[in-house]
Amino acid sequence: MRKLSYGMNVTLDGYIAAPGDDIGWSGPPSEELFQWWLETERANTLSLYGRKLWETMSSYWPTGDQQPGATAAEIEFARVWRDTPKVVFSSTLGTVGWNSRLVASDAVEEITRLKAEEGGPMSIGGATLAAAALRAGLIDEYVLATYPVLVGAGTPFFTALEGWMDLDLVESRTFPGGVVLTRYEARR
Template identity: 80%
Template sequence: MRKLIYGMNLTLDGYIAAAGDDIGWSGPPSQELFQWWLDHEQASGPSLYGRKLWEAMSSYWPTGDQQPDATPAEIGFARTWRNKPKVVFSSTIDTVGWNTRLVTGDAVAEITRLKSEDGAPMTIGGATLAGAAMRAGLIDEYVIAAHPVLVGSGTPFFTALDSWVNLNLVQTRTFPGGVVLTRYETRR
C-alpha cells in the first residue's frame, strides 16, 4: 500500500494562500529549502493535485528549466515535475498535459484506489483536495514548511475535521529565513 503525503509551504498562522489566493507572502525559498522540496519530489511517486495548485504549477514548471536565471535545483525540479506521473482532480478543466491524467469523478474513491497500489509514496497538494483526503483519513504524513509571516486569513492548510487525528513528529529542520519544516506521521 502506498503512503500519501500532504505537504506545502504555509504561513505561521496556517494559510497556504492569503486572501485573494495571494501567495506573495512566501517570496522565493532559500536554496536549501528548495533543494529539500526537490529531494522530496524525486523520492516520491505520483503527485495528486487539486485544480488551483495544478494551474499554478502548470503555468511555470513545464518550462522552468529554460528560464535564464534558473538554478540547478530549479532545473532539476522542472525536469522531475514534467516526467513525474500526475493526477489532477477537477470537474472544471478539460485537458491536462505533461504526463498527467485528469479525474473528474469521486476524488476520495480514486485516491483510495491509488493508495491500494504498490509503489513509492504519493504526494497530494491543494487545500480542497487534501481536505477531502484528510476527512477520509487517507493522509499518512504531513509536511509543514512554516514561514515566519502572519496573514490573518486566506486558504487554510488544515480543514475542519470530524474527529481528532493524532500525529507523531518525525522531523524538524530550520532553514534560512526562519522557515521551520516539520514532518508528522499519522498515528494509526
C-alpha cells in the same frame, strides 16, 4: 499500500495562501529549502493535484528550466516535475498535459484505489483535494514549511475536522529566513 503525503509552504497562522490566493508572503525559498523540496519530489512516484494548485504548477514548471537565471536545482526540479506521473482532480478542466491524467469523478474513491496499488510514495496538493483526503483518513504524512509571517485569513492548510487526530513528529528542521520544516506521521 502506498504512502500519501500532504506538504505545502504555510504561514505561521496556518494558511497556504492569503486572501486572493496570494502566495507572495513565501517569496523565493532559500537554496536549502528548495533543495529539500527537490529531494522530496525526487522520491515521489505520483503527484495528486487539485485544480488550483495544478494551474499554478503547470503554468511555470513545464518550462521552469528554460527561465532566465534558473538555478541547477530549479532546472532539475522542472525535469523531475515533468517526468513524475500526475493525477489532476477537476470537474471543470477539459484536458491536462505534462504526463498527467484528469479525473472528474469521486476523488476519495480514486485516491483510495491509488493508495491500494503497489508502488512508491505519492503526494497530494491543493487545499480542497487534501481536505477531502484528510477527512477520509487517507493522508499518512503532513509536511509544513512554516514561514514566520501572519496573513490573518486565506486558504487554510487544515480544514475543520470532525474530531482530533494524533500525529507523531518525525522531523523538525530550521532553514534560512526562519522557515521551520516539520513532518508528522498520522498515528494509526
